[in-house]
Amino acid sequence: MKLVTVAGPPSSGKTSVILKLIECMDLEKGSIGVVKFDCLTSFDKLSYQEAGVPVQIGFSGKFCPDHYYVSNIEDAVQWGLASEFEMLITESAGLCNRCSPYINGILAICVIDNLSGINTPRKIGPLLRFADIVVITKGDIVSQAEREVFAFNVKQVNSSARLIFVNGITGQGTFMLSKYLRQARDILTLKDLKLRFTTPAAVCSYCTGETRIGEKYQMGMLKKLEFKGV
Amino acid sequence: MNTADLITYLKSTNLGRILKDYPIAGDFLANFRLEAISKVLPLPQALEEVEDETLAEFGLDTYGLLQEFCMFLENFTRVEESTGRVSSLTILGGFNKMKEPESVELTIAAGEVISVVGPTGSGKSRLLSDIECLAQRDTPTARQILINGIAPDDLRRFEMGGKLVAQLSQNMNFVMDLTVREFLEMHAKSRLTGNAAEIVEKCFLSANELAGEKFTLDTKLTQLSGGQSRALMIADTANMSNSPVILIDEIENAGIDRRQAIKILAKSEKIIFVSTHDPLLALRANKRIIMKNGGISKVIRTSAAEGKSLAAIEQIDNTLQELRNRLRNGEIITEELLK
Ligand SMILES: Nc1nc2c(ncn2[C@@H]2O[C@H](COP(=O)(O)OP(=O)(O)OP(=O)(O)O)[C@@H](O)[C@H]2O)c(=O)[nH]1
Ligand SMILES: Nc1ncnc2c1ncn2[C@@H]1O[C@H](COP(=O)(O)OP(=O)(O)O)[C@@H](O)[C@H]1O
Ligand SMILES: [Mg+2]
Ligand SMILES: [Mg+2]
Ligand SMILES: [Zn+2]
Ligand SMILES: [Zn+2]
Numbered sequence: 245m246k247l248v249t250v251a252g253p254p255s256s257g258k259t260s261v262i263l264k265l266i267e268c269m270d271l272e273k274g275s276i277g278v279v280k281f282d283c284l285t286s287f288d289k290l291s292y293q294e295a296g297v298p299v300q301i302g303f304s305g306k307f308c309p310d311h312y313y314v315s316n317i318e319d320a321v322q323w324g325l326a327s328e329f330e331m332l333i334t335e336s337a338g339l340c341n342r343c344s345p346y347i348n349g350i351l352a353i354c355v356i357d358n359l360s361g362i363n364t365p366r367k368i369g370p371l372l373r374f375a376d377i378v379v380i381t382k383g384d385i386v387s388q389a390e391r392e393v394f395a396f397n398v399k400q401v402n403s404s405a406r407l408i409f410v411n412g413i414t415g416q417g418t419f420m421l422s423k424y425l426r427q428a429r430d431i432l433t434l435k436d437l438k439l440r441f442t443t444p445a446a447v448c449s450y451c452t453g454e455t456r457i458g459e460k461y462q463m464g465m466l467k468k469l470e471f472k473g474v
Numbered sequence: 475m476n477t478a479d480l481i482t483y484l485k486s487t488n489l490g491r492i493l494k495d496y497p498i499a500g501d502f503l504a505n506f507r508l509e510a511i512s513k514v515l516p517l518p519q520a521l522e523e524v525e526d527e528t529l530a531e532f533g534l535d536t537y538g539l540l541q542e543f544c545m546f547l548e549n550f551t552r553v554e555e556s557t558g559r560v561s562s563l564t565i566l567g568g569f570n571k572m573k574e575p576e577s578v579e580l581t582i583a584a585g586e587v588i589s590v591v592g593p594t595g596s597g598k599s600r601l602l603s604d605i606e607c608l609a610q611r612d613t614p615t616a617r618q619i620l621i622n623g624i625a626p627d628d629l630r631r632f633e634m635g636g637k638l639v640a641q642l643s644q645n646m647n648f649v650m651d652l653t654v655r656e657f658l659e660m661h662a663k664s665r666l667t668g669n670a671a672e673i674v675e676k677c678f679l680s681a682n683e684l685a686g687e688k689f690t691l692d693t694k695l696t697q698l699s700g701g702q703s704r705a706l707m708i709a710d711t712a713n714m715s716n717s718p719v720i721l722i723d724e725i726e727n728a729g730i731d732r733r734q735a736i737k738i739l740a741k742s743e744k745i746i747f748v749s750t751h752d753p754l755l756a757l758r759a760n761k762r763i764i765m766k767n768g769g770i771s772k773v774i775r776t777s778a779a780e781g782k783s784l785a786a787i788e789q790i791d792n793t794l795q796e797l798r799n800r801l802r803n804g805e806i807i808t809e810e811l812l813k
Contacts, residue, residue, distance in 0.1 A: 362650055362660075366505050370533065386649050387703075388640045389661045389710045396664035400501055403549040406632060416603045419613060423628065441533050 245324050246331040246428040251345050251371055252355035253364075254337045257381035259288045260412030261355055261421075262333055263295050268418040269331075269425065274298055277329040279320040281313050281336040281345070288335065298327060308451070309336070310343045310443035317347070318434050325432065331425070344370035346440040351428040353421075354405075357382040358394050365397040372398065374440040377424055378405045381412045480544050489513045489520055498666070502546045506532055506539065517543065550666060560584065560638075560718035561622055563605070563745050568616030570597070570769025576617070578770045580763070582745050584718070587736060589756040590749040592765030598749045600768065602721045605747070606639045607631070615768065640715040642707055643723035648695040654678065654706065655691040661714055673713060680738055681709035684730045686798075701729025708735050712742045722748045733758065733788070754791050757784045 252258050259280075266276050277298040280288045284303060292299035300323060304312035313336055324332035336345045346352035354375035356365065359382050365372055372378065378398050383391050395407055406424070410417035448464040475483065484492065490513035493499050503509050507528060512520040521529070521536045529539060562583050567576030582588055590598050597615075604617045608631045611618050618625065626634065650657060658677050662670035682688050684705035689698060698706065704725060711720060720739060725732070725748075736758045739746050750756055757780055764772040776784075797807060 359649055366501075383641070384643070385645055385647060387646050387707045387710070388642060388715055389657070389707070390648065390650060392715065393660055393664045399549065400505060400546070403545060414599070414603075416606065419607050420632065423632075 245321075245329055245430060245432075246351075246425070247321060247324070247334070247431050247434075248331065248351045248353065248425060248428050249334045249336070249345055249347065250353045250355060251336045251343070251375075252379075253357075253360060253368065253371075256355045256357045256360065257379075257410075257412035258335050258337070258355045259291050261379055261381060261410050261418065262335060263291065263297070264410070264412065264415035264418045265421055265425065266295070266297060266333075268415060268422045271330055275328075275330040277324050277327055277332050279323070279332065279334045281309065281316070281334065283309055283337070298329070306453075308444060310345065313343075313345045314439060314443060317345075321431065321434055331428070342369060342371075342444050344374045344439075344441045346374050347434060348438050348440055349429060350431070350434070350437070351376055351424065352440070353377045353379055355379045355381060356398070358386045358391060362390065362393055362397060365394065365401055368401075370441040373402050375402060375405050377421070378402060378407050379410050379417075379421065380407060381410055383409050384411050384413070477544060477548065480547060481540065484517055484540060484543055484547075486516055488516060492517075496547055496551065498550050498663075499543075499547065502543055506534075506542075559622075560745065563719065564620035564623065565601075565605070565770070566618040566620065567770060568609075568611065568613075568618070570615075570767045570771075572767055574767075574769065576615075576769040578773060580761075580770075580773055581623075582761075584745055585740060585743050586761070587740050587746045587748065587759040589759035589762040590747055590765060591751070591756055591762055592771075596765040597768035598765050599723075601763070601765065601770070602723070602747060602749065605719065605721070606641075608634065608638070637717060639719045639721055640711050640717035641721045641723070642704075642711055642725065644725060646707065648698070648703055648706075650695055652695055653692050654689065654695060654698075657695055658691075658710070658714075661710060665714060665716065677706075677709045677713045680713065681706040684708060684734050684738070686729050686731075686802075699729070705730045705735075709738065712738045712744075718744055720744050720746045722746065722750075724749060724751070754784075754787055757781075757787065 250258050250262060262278060269276065273296050278292055280286055280299065280301045282301065282303055284305065286301055289299055289301050300320070302312070302316055317334070320334060321332065334345070352375045354372050356368070356372065356378065358380060380394065380398070391409070398407060408417055408421050410421060445465050448466055449461055454461050489511065493513065503511060508524065512523060517540060518536055521539065529535060534542065562581055564581045565578065567578040569575055590601060592598055600615060604613055604615055605619055607613065608619045608621070608626050609615070609617045610625060648657070652660065655674065658674040659670060662673050678691055685702045687699065687702065689702050708730070732752065732755055736755065748755055748759060756762055757776055760776060762774050762776070763770055764774065793812060797811065800807060
């Protein structure tokens, strides 16, 4: 089974692109499955089900979404194998600009959209920096110049990635993307493979349920903002 | 400079000097939150004053950052060979929606304008996306696109990805909160050419030639009217975009000087496709592709006779334009004006 990880900021067009991609791959119905990792709510289940795509949704809830992802990804792979998929696609929303659910040796796609602001590519960090392919969506509603500047800013952060412009509504561009997917590696397990980037360190008292504010409730790994006089 | 020389240069040169030599280096520092770093020291020494944690957050150490810096400068100082020259584009027919063969072989040279006409659903957009992805008999239409007479292999298709085609359509808007000047400068900067000021000026002037109503360099993008935005997009695409092919989707009602627009675009030595219902635009083109049932049903070369009727159509259009201007200026419309 091939495994592909797709990540990107909320509402950047991940589901739209994945659905158009599956359509474009033209495989037997049900042979590509999706696992969506999200925080609290998601409306993606419906979109996938409507398209006849087998889907599993996981909510991290009170856990760090990144840690949740790593601790469930191998199970996702085993679910995919048991379901006899030819390909499994994971969709995860970039929730903190710091996450990057990419694994060494596994095709990593980052989806970002032209509407998110011209400097966004320079802000989103590992999510963009460690992707093999960067898909840029919503080019149909901004000017050519903005698309070019946006792409330039993406290259500033990740010069080795392939950029592909995809229209999530019409599917224009998914054709080239599907060519890469066909080359994705076949796997049986992720055991002993490594994440491309560490997940956020998260072992402070607030991780474990503390809600009170103040120095005396803060324990564990902390990072303090330094305020300078004005 | 080769990589080793560049590393030596980065290790031994003050950041201040580097920023003078490579202004884009400022972006690199900002990307890693290092704008405030000492400029009188070379990068490795300057980094000693930075908390380790800052770099670690990006998954880097001093050496890693130096390597990234080197890669960044190599990338953005390389002369843009991007797509290479495209002197011709050929469309080899596939099949229409009824699976009937399209018997066309159409070669278009740089500087030519081709219009695409046909009812809604006839396959205009499909044709344009076949061109965009350099279809090789592997899309639903089974068309094939050649560049300079040669079928591009997959590697070339990927390399050209996104750079071959610039697109312009009625639905596009500016979403940046910048003035026209800032916007043009930003676009010029991303092209890394030396003559930014000159090209900004050129774009601005030609945009104003197209726009019904003039705007200034200090106008906010978001304050431009629909027509002014379209005019700026066209001028910008013609003068600044590197893409050798331009696809234009229905810009007729935009309140711009369409004749001038086609002229400016054609002058840029690009291959231009205009999907349109506007006779003035359709006949301005050297050839027009007639779409039917998802296929190219005909290709018509604009004849001398059509060229003549173009003059008459222009007259009608001028009259309409004149009426529009008068309406705008609060004047009275009389029958006299229609003669
Ligand atoms: N105009 C335009 N809209 C798009 C494009 N791609 C996606 N959209 C729209 O953007 C919205 C969000 O798209 P989704 O595919 O749900 O985004 P997502 O990244 O999966 O969102 P989450 O999973 O909730 O984070 C939808 O309304 C899409 O129709 C595009 O290329 N152009
Ligand atoms: N030759 C063809 N074979 C199969 N499907 C086609 C063909 N040409 C167009 N289509 C499909 O027909 C639909 C309408 O075409 P489209 O290009 O959107 O039309 P237009 O832009 O002229 O309104 C699209 O779904 C398109 O993919
Ligand atoms: Mg989604
Ligand atoms: Mg169309
Ligand atoms: Zn995260
Ligand atoms: Zn915590």
